[in-house]
Amino acid sequence: MSDRAFTVIENQWITLKDGTRLAARIWMPDNAENDPVPAVFEFLPYRKRDGTSPRDESTYPVFAAAGIAGVRVDIRGSGESDGVIDGEYTKLELANACELIGWIAEQPWSNGSVGMMGISWGGFNSLQVAALRPPALKAVISIASTVDRFNDDIHYKNGTHLSAQLSWAATMLAYQSRSPDPELTGNRWKDMWLERLEKEPFFMEEWLEHQRRDDFWKHGSVSENFADIEIPVLVIAGWADGYRNTPIKAIEGLGPKAKAIIGPWVHKYPHFAWPKPRADFHGEAIRFWNRWLRGEQNGAETLPQVRAYLLEAIRPAPRREFDPGRWIAKDLWSKPEGAYLHVGATGALGFGKPTAAATRDVFLRSPLDTGTAAGEYFTLKPDVEMAIDQRSDDAGSLCFETAPLASDLDCLGMPVLTLKVKSEGELANLCARIVDVHPDGTAYRVAFGVLNLAHRKSNEFPEKLVPGEETEIRMELDACGYRFKPGHRIRLSLSTAYWPMILPPPSDPGLTIDTASIELSLPKLGEAQDVVVKEPDNPSPLPDYIEHEPGATRRSVTRDLSGNRTEYRIFEDTGLHEHPTTGLSTRQIRDERWTISPEDPLSMTGQSVWTCDMQRPGWFVRTISTARMICDADNWIIAGEVLAFDGEDQVFAKTFEKVVPRDLM
Template sequence: MTVQVIENLWIPLADGVRLAARLWLPETAEATPVPAVLEYIPYRKRDGTRGRDEPMHGFFAAQNYAAIRVDMRGSGESDGLLDDEYLLQEQDDALEVIAWLAAQPWCNGAVGMMGKSWGGFNALQVAARRPPALKAIITVCSTDDRFADDIHYMGGCLLNDNLWWGAIMLAYQARPADPAIVGDDWRAQWLARLDHLPFWPALWMRHQSRDAYWRHGSVNEDFAAIECPVLAIGGWADAYTNAVPRLLEGLRCPRQGIIGPWAHIYPQDGVPGPSIDFLGEATRWWDTWLKGQDTGVMREPMLRAFVEDHRAPQTTLPFSAGRFVAERVWPSEGIAEQVWHLAPGRLASAPQSAGTLSVRSPLSTGTAGGEWMGTGVPGEMPADQRYDDGLSLCFDTPPLDTALDILGFPVVELALSADRPRAQIAVRLCDVSPDGASLRVSYAVLNLSHRDGSTDPAPLVPGETVRIRVPLKVCGHRFPAGHKIRLAISTAYWPLVWPAPDAATLMFSLAGSRFSLPVRPIDAAETPVAFAPGRSGPATPGTRLRDGRMARGVSFDHIAGKTTFTTIGEGGLFGEGVVCWDDIGTALSHDLTRRLTIVDGDPFSAEATIEQSYTMLRDDWAIRIDTSLVMTGDAENFRLTGTLKAYEGDTLAATRSWSETIPRVHV
């Protein structure tokens, strides 16, 4: 089918703001209206996501859909200012966009909404607002709970990715609208945007418990509000996968889930492979709910998930061996809890009647943990866990007599006390091969002030025994015969989370402490699951100008006792390289260096620094954004400083600086 691409069109809102959109339209749509598929994010349809948008939205248009990429208010070429993520204003604007789409002469009145990450979040949030024209959504790599499972906090611990993402948002939102779209007013609009720019990481650090700020936009507050069909997608190497089984369990609308081995990537490009024909699966979803066709979608199992095979630990993983399995409903009727009890050095089949064990890990424990959110690039996966296992309290099963499959949430329940009021715990599930190599299968961290939930956290009473229950990240894995299952417990997980202000020792009572696994029978009668390989529409025309580079490493200063974790992306945030988009003549480059340092035994030595430079180049236009951020902390406060310099050519157009002291509240 012939597809017309409209580079920019304006969507007017009631308050006079115009949102900028890029449209892929079937040539026949003016005569025979078609459904519309909306992706609504702040990442610049003109250049920022151009390479991803063209082959995906062009594919949908070729299947007889009007595919539209809209820049949110205050981003890209859209008017207005962007104050934060997931605001009510963002949802309100989306409702107007959906109504506008449904009313266009080329649209038949049916709209679908989709997105990955931010776009997956707001697809769920907008669905909960029930706009009449919205008939179905697809949410990829998103969450139903903004406090429990987003880039800011995990288990009540502050993620260091909060600063990383906040720094990136500074650079992203400091980019000007393209003069080729908005005209001569672009510079005044740019300066206004720079003057208004929020200090993103501080916005999120001011909310250190699950307050109204985080409950807003968390659709698990009221699953019943979502009535349109939902297809939820996740990947084991991504950080957002917990939401998929929770959505399947909590929603009552038509729903399905797919979990693959992938990182934070659409599955047609999925890494680790195997990729799948996500665009074909999405088209079947849209055909069912937007065109009323019987595609057999709702006769598919509710969950199709990839069970990964064991592999040697490696930080770069292009492909994951394993198989897709099917669960007719979720929670599954066939998955059973297998319970192990904690005993000295081992996981035992019988509960222990007495005994205690203690652990206080070096603050640098966790350097083998890999990135919180995989993006499918070299070096990001967890390394051999023996680095961290040696600094942790470990419990092993005997070698398994037969292979064992798990699918779901492992759970650890512990009776513990601490010698300090503020403490953290990290728990890891590992697959230990006969040669001793330790592969991380799942993990969790918990700020023990949040042991009874994150709405009203409270410090521990030193010496008082408490019981905690910690679900680990959802996972699908096969432990081979002859391997051991290991539970590893530490009191730190750097550089994933900021350390607790007290370096505490934890004491565990073995009586009543247990670890349960969601075991899926290997010999179960299987519903065959087969996906076609990934495919896309025509690629975006582009010329590679320079290769990128990605580096990750840890160094130890054995005199100062300092550990430094460094990540470097050159030419692209993830080392993608510098590409010029040929049809708009614009080249983008993004360099970022992050350093996270800590001295064992001194939680106040923790420091995070991020330096980055973002450039946009065209024959007649050159923009550069340089930022520098630093974060430190003491017993009572976090301290954040930042600078931003924006250049037009060699001329400094604007500068911003921030310095904030944020009280620590049970973090």
């Protein structure tokens, strides 16, 4: 890596062919017009001026010092960009991205080669844009993303309805309601803000119209045709995040052009993620970009196809600073062989495939508040956003356990569970969890999977269960990388509820499970080598902003025994922080509550409220955004509200209300 001087262009207007003006922040290596450079492009609705500025400032200066320009652009209707957002990963968004790539490649400072990068939204659209093959796009780094928008995103999971869908709708309502910065837009700021407030959609209205894997979700799911992507791709994720499946699915679909890194992390860039150990993302990325954007022969293409951190003996705790384990590598990925387990006649979990045996039926109907130890789908901190000790959830589950292990068992990949079930109802959910039980009883969730049984054969064409009829179920659980240690036990936990992560079906008939049919296949690591993955040189890469008021985080579960009602509450306050250069101070507060009666699926309620403040001396704006959900036997009933304040004056109010029929969910 060189140490080239660079300049930060705080705001660059880029005018699209349709006249829309988008706002970019650019880190430009000096003398680039005489010595053209490659560029890395990131395209997000999360506000370059404040929302992503800490992470942008941790990475793009390092790229620029290595002679790689960074171009961070706000999607229309966000930050300082004109217009109004029209949804997630829309055709317009992707077309704009292709146009921007062309613009970058044509600049006098550009060598004509562009990479695209991002985490989450930016990781999603990087893959989607790669599938459109804009000529100047030569490589992609996609972090914490998905190749399948229906099954591996924040909306639905194997036909179950994720509560995170409401959370995410509230988040986007809050983000898109925020004002541009007058320092960049001048007097236009208020007109731009009011236009957004008036025209922004409540995303959940559209998402709920598509409760099966139809064309809406196929759009942007690169798994529909992996062959559309012809350029090199580096896919990165963390075991503690909801997007843990993507690296393996991507390399299986894309083949040798894709490489994967999977660490112990939450939903963050690897150089500042938790739990530790971290990875030197800057070094990895610069080597990748130099190989594919400059043609530098640095051996990036010869790196192992998969590098993964194998966790071991994890103890769930209120906060996990460091997870024990080791880095391993597989030069070429192949589908793993299975280590098979079955449930014997005594109810114990044993190794080997099940033998022909008489049916051993057990009835299971979990309390509907089973799942409060699950953590969140979308994890940003290494605290109780991650799954905690599983013993409380296992109390409402059907559990099978091995004897203490005599030797290590190393696993990497996606476990598969097959079993036979029947129900007296037409709809039911099933959750399966693989748990590492420590000698002292501590129970750590290694992997889990959920399934709406109406989607047992197809997510596109679901079918109701036939009451009383036995059916065979196959569940592919989320990917894991784990070593089960000697003296530990492996537990399989089954439940018919996993609230609040997934929302219940309209009735609660329970399931009869033939325990003799249970077969669990754990993915054996197979041939691999231990490797060293370099940690970042800078242990604190994020910039320091001026703290005016500290933040706070709280998670709580309250069980009203007299009222027979459970509440799960999430409270997040970022605190008030000022950017030391721009003088802009921001704060976001999320207050989210879910409630349910353990015996009544129609009692479920959810509400997420966001309060977002922006201020400078003499200027203060606030938005309060609310998303709510209840249900009845036939419908999802949602509502939203946005209030906006300029100083003490309320300048805008809008409500959303919609009733959407349930679709076998």
